[in-house]
Amino acid sequence: MNIAILSRGETLYSTKSLLNAGEARNHSMEILDPSLCSLAIENGKAALYFQGELVDDLDAIIPRIGASNTYFGTTVVRHFEAMKVFSVVSSEGIANSRNKWTCFQVLSKHTIPIPRTLYASFYEFEEQLKTFKGKPIIIKLLEGTHGEGVILSENPQNALATIETLNAAGVKFILQEYIEEANGADIRALVVDGVVVAAMKRKSKAGEFRSNLHRGGTSELIELTATEEKIALKAAKAMGLGFCGIDMLQSKNGPLVLEINSTPGLEGIENTSGRNVSKSVIGYIERNRKK
Template sequence: MNIAILSRGEALYSTKSLLNAGKARNHSMEVLDPSYCNLAIENGKASLYYQNELVKNLHAIIPRIGASNTYYGTNVVRHFEAMNLFSVVSSEGISNSRDKWTCFQILAKHQIPVPKTFFASYFEFEEQLKTFNDKPIIIKLLEGTHGEGVILTESPQNALATIETLNAAGVKFLLQEYIEEAKGTDIRAIVVDGFVVAAMKRKSKAGDFRSNLHRGGTSEIIELSSAEEKIAIKAAKAMGLGFCGVDILQSKNGPLVLEINSTPGLEGIENTSGKNVSKSVIGFIERNKK
């Protein structure tokens, strides 16, 4: 098969891992930078040009759409979908996962537990703050990756100045309970085609509460409980993502979904778990393009 990886970084670990996995299965692999994809509708049909050359004879795509390129990158994926190409993640899934509140709304619709979260209201935020009962609060911007745009405040009173500043700047954000018993750790589960293919536990570095490896966190292999595995699979399905990372918090009330990543990095999970996630992604394509 002819498979394209949509990525702006051909030298990135994740892109190279997917390339190698596809080539090992004798597929024709190429990398297309979505920024250089020209989208057109000609004679009532979707067509796409890459560096002035018509793209044709592709069978499937693996989107690696970065947060800084969400709008155009998602449009590129949607255009390939209009050309009837198979994509391991849907354009709708990418868009919905990038907006944290939209993501939580979808998870709530499917009765998937998440930490208590409020969409911050300019007129009611003081009332919203009271519901946290003087406990620490996480303030999250609607969009952000690698732990950016996430603030931990010790109490609702301490959160007020930050909230007023964000409101004055016209920034949209969420208020979320801090799960203290998680102790700065979370679980990253990689779901491919309805199965958890790899998992790791991440721990924040000293003095931080964010467990992202990009922020100096550490990781170790973990065997998921049946509840954790079930919630990861259910969350991926709810978001319409055939390939994604599901971040889970271990709380006293059971596992809680913290975030869904439609473009999960592969270096940390593959090195930690010893699992070839990229091979699973290629297998996913093969099963759907017989």
């Protein structure tokens, strides 16, 4: 098959891992920078050009759309979908996962547990903060990756100045309860085609509450409980993502979905778990192209 990885970073670990996995299965692999694609509708049909050349021979795409290129990258994926090219993640799934509030709305529709979260009103900050009853609060920008745009306020009083500043700057954000018992750790589960293919527990470094490996966190192999696996699979299905990372917190009330990543990094989890996630992604494409 002819498979394209939509990526702006051909030297990145994840891109190279997927490329190697596809070539190992004798597929014709290529990397297309989505920012260099031109989109058209000609004679009533979607057409796509890459650096001036018509692209009309692809069987499948693996989108690796960065947060800085969400809008146009998602548009490119949607265009391939209109061309009936199979995508391991849907354009709708990418768009919905990138906006944290939209993501939580979709999850709530499917009764998937998340931490208590408020979409911050522009006029009732103090009243909304009172509902947290003096406990620590997480302030999150609607869009952000690798822990960027996430602030921990020890109490509602400290949070007020921060959210007033964000509001004055026109920045949209949400307020979320801090799950203290998680102790700076979370679970990342990689889902491919309705199966959890790898999972790890990430722990934040000393003095940091964010567990992202990009921020110095550590990781260890973990076996998900039946409940954690069920929630991860349900969340991926709700978002319409055949390939994604599900981040969960272990709370006293059970697992809570913290975030869904439609372009999950593979280096940390492949090295931690010893699993070849990229091979699973290629297998997913092979199974679906046979249908």
